[in-house]
Amino acid sequence: MQLLLVEDNQTLGQAVEIGLSQRQFTVTWVRTGAAAISNFNRQEYDVAILDLGLPDIDGERVLQSIRKKGVDIPILVLTARDQTSDIIHLLDAGADDFMTKPFDVNELAARLRALLRRRSGYASATIECGPIAIDTSSREAFVNGHEITLSRKEYELLQLFVMQPMKVHPRDKIEALLSSDTHVVESNALEVHVHNLRKKLGQRELIETIRGVGYRLRCKN
Amino acid sequence: MQLLLVEDNQTLGQAVEIGLSQRQFTVTWVRTGAAAISNFNRQEYDVAILDLGLPDIDGERVLQSIRKKGVDIPILVLTARDQTSDIIHLLDAGADDFMTKPFDVNELAARLRALLRRRSGYASATIECGPIAIDTSSREAFVNGHEITLSRKEYELLQLFVMQPMKVHPRDKIEALLSSDTHVVESNALEVHVHNLRKKLGQRELIETIRGVGYRLRCKN
DNA sequence: AATTTATCTTAAGAAATATTTAAGAAAACC
DNA sequence: GGTTTTCTTAAATATTTCTTAAGATAAATT
Numbered sequence: 001m002q003l004l005l006v007e008d009n010q011t012l013g014q015a016v017e018i019g020l021s022q023r024q025f026t027v028t029w030v031r032t033g034a035a036a037i038s039n040f041n042r043q044e045y046d047v048a049i050l051d052l053g054l055p056d057i058d059g060e061r062v063l064q065s066i067r068k069k070g071v072d073i074p075i076l077v078l079t080a081r082d083q084t085s086d087i088i089h090l091l092d093a094g095a096d097d098f099m100t101k102p103f104d105v106n107e108l109a110a111r112l113r114a115l116l117r118r119r120s121g122y123a124s125a126t127i128e129c130g131p132i133a134i135d136t137s138s139r140e141a142f143v144n145g146h147e148i149t150l151s152r153k154e155y156e157l158l159q160l161f162v163m164q165p166m167k168v169h170p171r172d173k174i175e176a177l178l179s180s181d182t183h184v185v186e187s188n189a190l191e192v193h194v195h196n197l198r199k200k201l202g203q204r205e206l207i208e209t210i211r212g213v214g215y216r217l218r219c220k221n
Numbered sequence: 222m223q224l225l226l227v228e229d230n231q232t233l234g235q236a237v238e239i240g241l242s243q244r245q246f247t248v249t250w251v252r253t254g255a256a257a258i259s260n261f262n263r264q265e266y267d268v269a270i271l272d273l274g275l276p277d278i279d280g281e282r283v284l285q286s287i288r289k290k291g292v293d294i295p296i297l298v299l300t301a302r303d304q305t306s307d308i309i310h311l312l313d314a315g316a317d318d319f320m321t322k323p324f325d326v327n328e329l330a331a332r333l334r335a336l337l338r339r340r341s342g343y344a345s346a347t348i349e350c351g352p353i354a355i356d357t358s359s360r361e362a363f364v365n366g367h368e369i370t371l372s373r374k375e376y377e378l379l380q381l382f383v384m385q386p387m388k389v390h391p392r393d394k395i396e397a398l399l400s401s402d403t404h405v406v407e408s409n410a411l412e413v414h415v416h417n418l419r420k421k422l423g424q425r426e427l428i429e430t431i432r433g434v435g436y437r438l439r440c441k442n
Numbered sequence: 443a444a445t446t447t448a449t450c451t452t453a454a455g456a457a458a459t460a461t462t463t464a465a466g467a468a469a470a471c472c
Numbered sequence: 473g474g475t476t477t478t479c480t481t482a483a484a485t486a487t488t489t490c491t492t493a494a495g496a497t498a499a500a501t502t
Contacts, residue, residue: 011295011317101318151478168359188460189480195461211459211488212373213360372489410491412449432448432499443502450497461486468479 001116004048005029006036006062007078008055012101016049019105025112033057040066047112050095051078060093067094074115076108110163129162130219132201143201153178154197161207161217170214222337225269226250227257227283228299229276233322237270240326243398245384246333254278261287268333271316272299284316295336297329350383351440353422364422374399375418382428382438391435 003025007013017027028045030036033054040048052059063075074096090098096115099108114127114136126135133142134155141150141158150158160169160177175190194215198204208218224246228234238248249266251257254275261269273280284296295317317336320329334357347356354363355376362371362379371379381390381398396411415436419425429439 009317153479166359187480188482191460192462192480195463198461209460210360216359374490408491409449409493413451413491416450416452430449446499446501448497448499451495453493455490455492457488457490459486459488461484463484464482466479466481468477470475470477472473472475 001025001047002045003027003112004036004039004045006031006033006049006054006059007051008032008053009051012051016105016108020109020112023105023109025109031055033059033062036062037065040071045073047073047116048075049078049108049112050075052090060090063090063093063095074112076111076115078103104164104167106167107163127162129165129217130206131203132158132162132206132217132219134159134162143203148200150197150200153193154200157193157197158201161215165217165219168210168214168216172214174214222246222268223266224248224333225257225260225266227254227270227275227280228252228272229274230272233272237326237329241330241333244326244330245381246330252276254280254283257283258286266294268294268337269296270299270329270333271296295333297332297336299324348380348383350386350438351427352424353379353383353427353438353440355380355383364424369421371418371421374414375421378414378418379422382436386438386440389431389435389437395435 001024003020005013005016005020005027007016007029008031013029013031017029020027028039030039033056036050036054037057039045050059050063054062059077063077066075075094077090077095077098079090079098079100097111099111110127117126126133131144133145134140135142136159139155141148141155156178157174160174171190178190178193194207198207201207206218208216210216222245224241226234226237226241226248228237228250229252234250234252238250241248249260251260254277257271257275258278260266271280271284275283280298284298287296298316298319300319300321318332320332347354352365354366355361356363357380360376362369362376377399378395381395392411396408399411399414415428419428422428427439429437431437
């Protein structure tokens with residue numbers, strides 16, 4: 001799978017290059033917006049990662065420029081954290097997904113695969129994990145092929161788990177993700193959601209409790 | 222893990238120094254930009270924390286200067302300003318992550334570990350020591366490749382040992398680490414934890430008792 | 443060898459943390 | 473505006489983990 005990585009930071013770029021190479025991507029790494037544009041024109045990539053903070057040209061301009069030229073490969077944008085307002089901009093400008101730095105390369109790879117699947121005709125952007133499968137575009141969830149109906153928060157919780165299976169998700173991180181409020185004190189909302197999700201999943205032990213830390217999804221992939 | 226802390230504020234610097242020392246970082250603390258640059262040149266650190274508000278040189282200049290010299294260790298920037306525009310600047314200038322003051326030392330430590338992990342090609346954060354291995358991100362522990370389930374204190378104890386094998390850990394230091402309370406008198410809680418950990422590890426002699434002092438982990442690494 | 447001191451082991455109660463329920467509040471839907 | 477669904481809160485229950493305490497064992501001291 002051919003991937004174009006546009007990233008000026010040496011450390012981050014190297015980490016992504018190594019990480020994705022290990023995960024069956026063929027990575028071409030350029031460090032400037034100019035190089036990105038000329039490479040995009042060659043149209044030989046399946047997917048691209050674009051960092052917004054480029055030294056020469058603004059990342060958003062790069063995005064607009066290549067979309068204008070008819071390049072329609074999926075592009076995942078990297079941004080500094082908490083630029084949520086900008087994100088709407090970016091999606092308008094033609095970005096397909098985004099991630100905030102710093103991020104986990106496993107999740108990056110999962111999202112890239114989802115983007116590729118969505119584009120490849122057969123359309124469904126499903127991510128599987130043991131008996132569980134989710135479709136990130138339609139937000140459907142399945143257990144052993146049978147669809148289960150999840151609420152919004154339940155789905156988001158499950159997507160978090162499926163995107164980084166076997167990873168321990170600290171409860172405060174999950175809470176931050178689930179609640180838009182900046183600060184919530186003393187609430188067991190997360191526990192209740194986990195409880196309801198477990199019930200809907202049927203197999204209770206799929207979501208493992210790491211006492212004092214958080215939860216993780218156990219599945220052999 | 223060698224860490225360079227560049228921070229002029231006495232209170233904050235001290236808090237970080239103590240907090241990170243307890244979390245297995247070896248902290249070198251300098252208070253000026255000039256000292257920072259000369260220390261960076263020695264290139265013997267794994268990671269650095271850089272406060273922007275320095276008395277002599279602007280932190281951003283320090284960052285640019287050391288990056289220009291080819292120092293490529295991960296640098297986490299501390300900033301009072303939480304304006305994303307500045308942050309993008311900083312990431313461009315070569316920062317790998319940032320935190321706004323005030324912050325939580327636990328999160329600081331977690332982010333530093335994340336940076337270190339990312340740098341090493343996202344190789345999973347496992348630390349090995351003889352037959353023992355721990356994964357600091359998932360908090361899993363293994364003996365001869367088989368996972369063992371540890372409680373929080375047991376895991377923390379083992380991590381302490383594994384991170385500095387063959388080092389003799391005085392009991393008071395361990396107690397301070399295990400209990401969040403400042404002062405605990407007359408308790409054999411530590412002994413009980415060591416006992417339970419030994420039992421779970423199987424091989425009892427791995428944790429050696431240094432009578433009158435403390436414990437240490439025996440392993441040929 | 444007897445005594446002292448430190449550590450080990452065990453078990454039980456206390457404390458901390460997680461699960462489950464149910465009900466009211468909020469949000470979404472029609 | 474009323475209905476339905478989803479989310480949060482709170483209290484009761486269950487579970488795990490931590491600490492305490494007391495006797496057993498081992499090492500050092502006399």
